[in-house]
Amino acid sequence: MTEQTIKVVIVDDHQVVIDGFMARLQLEPDIDVIGTASNGIEALEVISQLDPDVILMDISMPIMNGIDATAQIKKQYPDAKVLMLTMHDNREYIMKVMQVGAMGYMLKEISAEKMVQAIKTVNQGSTYFCETTSQTIFTQAATPIAAPEVNPLSRREEGILKHVAQGLSSKQIAKALDISYRTVETHRQNIKHKLDLHSTAELAKYALEKGLVD
Template sequence: MIKVLLVDDHTILRDGLRNILELEKDIEVIGESTSGNDAIDKIKKLNPDVVLMDINMPDKNGIEVTSVVKKVFPEVKILMLTMHNHDEYFMSAIREGADGYLLKDAPSNQVVEAIRTVAKGESVIQPSMTKKLINFHQQKKDSATNEELTEREKEVLLCLMEGLSNKEIGDKLFISDKTVKIHVSKIFKKLNVKSRSQAVIYAVQNQVVPLP
């Protein structure tokens, strides 16, 4: 069972999300929060698997909450669900460790599947935001990696940039899921990142591999 905490200061939206999620047999809404500080308290007390997080909230915003939570509870998955499609919000959320980023106009079934995806340790980025990421040009290039990626690791990284799951990567490259996980782990270590979405951002900003 995937335990979900809803964090949004709009009651109507929380009620709607709860009604949708309660129809799923493998998802349980264990709590709701209307502000950033309360969200942090609820996460400490309830230990959710996934937090469905808005950005605009009283006291701490969703990005600030994500930063705090990921430092203290890195195992908690955070899926941003927001109206903001601006580059700065998106990039900031991912840099702070968000595991996914969806816009509030996303279909309900996409939100449900995104929860399942991030719960498995994979990332979800709304297609329109992925395009923004691919088109993003950093003014000052970050420092280069200490270790070069192998050719196979570059192939896996390209698959991550296409948003493929471990199984899809394995099928495409004719390798096992276990081997994919090993490659992903090595990529994270070499790029000094903690999530797939952070790896994708780093790859785009630093031109680690040709864009797909």
């Protein structure tokens, strides 16, 4: 492996997808897949151990999705270069991805040639959006957007609510966000009080209705 080799980690919850991406990239002499993960939590562990140049990140995954994982990665490793790989071609996902700091967005159906181009582009510090994604951004940009509702929750509370809705326990949330179990429990009680909700099921329903989870 030369100094110019781009070290890549692939994060996806389907092994067949990981195998397919690895098969595409193993023919590239200047790209080396050094690790894989099947969800956002695993991704954080793998990244901390291997220090990749580029992270190919799926969006829809169990335990921790790609958007939340990217937010955590950028918080812990501000210089990390995350390139989203997904089947979702809609503006809402694209905007969320940009907000959490990903540097690119492309569909899984992308050609091997374009995938390599995307990895190299992002590795150089530039952003990359595949042609389909770019068209989606521009064609849907003119769609009127309703004024957002006032959100009673803080950013931290909203993040914890997302994890609750995804089925994580307070212990798992504490580990994912690198905060104490007691802090998570305090936030959960505050969330219930602010929203006048009394069970985990009600919290999950609220998160789904507000579009906080996929």
